[in-house]
Amino acid sequence: MDLAVPLGAEERKVRAARRFGRIGLVITVAWLLAVPAFVVWTGLPAPGFTWSLAALYVVGLALHLWRIREHVTSLGRPASVPFVVVTSAVALALTLVGLASTWSGWIWGLVGGVLLGDVVSGMRARWIALWVIVATGTVLSLGLLITHQRDYGIPLPLWLGPAVAAFYVCTMWLVDVERLWWLKAVTDLDYSRRVAAELATARERLRLADDLHDILGHALEVVAFKSELASRLLDVDADRAKAEMEEVQRVARSSLTEVRALVRDARVVDLSTELAGARAVLDSAGIQLVVRGDPAVVTGRARSVLGRVLREAMTNVLRHADPRRCTIEIEVADGTARLRVVNDGVGPGTAGVGGTGLVALGRYLDEHSGRLDAGPGPDGMFHVDAMLPEAVR
Template identity: 90%
Template structure:
């Protein structure tokens, strides 16, 4: 069976990434709480601005927490239009009122920058760039108009406050967007990992189903054929009928051994052994067998792969045709191994011969970098042609 990928370490990495994402959320909120603390430490704003800034700050914090809640339920979803309008108004008002309130009012631009990140998260890159340029230019331009009309009593250039506020707006949105992008990347990778695990499981189930079809389909077909032959010979040739029933027992036990080997992942097929078995079965059925080529020339993985191809071909010969002649050609050239099985006795309307088994065989050859061509011919024959390159896995 295919090796099962150990997901324990990967699961720990995903959990660690999510934990760091939550830590980032906490740090962002901490930064938002640091803004009023800094303003209080540097001096309370003018009385006319204190309540306005407090109300805007509470509204900004509520909008940011609301956006975090949206990301938790649907990470990466663009913000709704009402949220964009409300957040834009609060962010711009907070930056401008902050600049008008005190010389340290530029620090409120940090909150406006975080809110800008809430607005643009989930947008395409061009729209994000447009929003950042417009928001930065608006805060800088209107901030310069406000600070030129204010006297803070401190010898600072009037452009410094608006420039710092614009800088925070231009840069702090990255913190929010980068955190959301990181969390979304981790979530998508985790989802992809789980899908890969499910696909691997489904693929392994399909492989087991194909192998069981290969083992039991061939065995049951041989058992049915030889049992029918033994019943016909019972009154004519008792010794031969007994020999055929002993062969039925051998095939049944061999198939049981293969099923057990399949469970232990120790099953193997061999082209030479399958060719010997095919010769015995076809001789019992009175079908002329012509073999061209030597199975000993096929080596490596191709020996087992083509052995399975021959087994499925013999199953089709017994189940779907009434042949008088079967030809098996084995060829090795330019590092590639080829097996071709052709039988006659195929009636009209037999395009779907061996449909399930041949589809499974085609998938099996694809897995080993090979190619399968099978189908009826115009002269009442059916061919199974498998080619396996030297690079077969």
């Protein structure tokens, strides 16, 4: 069975960018290998320069490959001080010895420019500009001094070689640095995309955990309460005990349906339905309920959001308090829907205890541009106050 996961369009783009970046590195190395081939083709260096040029070239190529290895492991990291010192010395020596060796020695400036790119990659822009200006000026001035003391036996101006070498030094570093900059930009964007995907996954898991807490926490609290009530009524009122157990079955089946809907992302919570459920539960518990306002005045997405708030508030009433009365207020004013639940019976050991439900509910309202205030008030009552725009999506 094929378990390969198909790549998305963004992943393919990132891989293509990395592939072209590596191809660019290979092309740069190919250019460096073409330099000695060009020198041999145009004429071997003058006696006394061959071995020194060969040694400097091998060292320069090794330094470039070393820098590529550093970029592969830590793209964009500035070069170390020893690397900067050694590479700068090798690049300058190779360029100047190349100018002194033959009339075509300006080609060695190409290697010097690439090595300059290895030196300045990862630096700040102002330091790069300073390095390039100093390196170009040094190659041009010392190159002119060297070529004026040489006679190549060809009808070309003596300044031409140093000028071309300085041009290579001034420009070739940009090819190296720009390619690495683009490769790093693509890598950083890919990393940001992956982090965003991981955060989205974590957020979805948190949302699922909050919804499960909302469904099962409330359902299990109602089941536990009604089961205890039925056991107490069994000997004194068998018919009512049976009715309570039937209600336990209904709540369990309803919760199972909601869990399945949650898995299908089709769960609907309605304020009117939750208010009817709260009324039934509190009546069974002998808790006086006062409702002010009509849930029908709340429309749109706000009905579902406030329905979830009411469910969590009822869960807290049953779990964290021993109330005798509870008040539910529903209103819409100035485009803002508000639900306020107030209950007594909050003892000193449970005051302020909201578990994780109210914390999750606060996050849920934040996601819908709403606000949740919950906690014990100075009147000894526990308040849950939720507000959000009625036109929330």
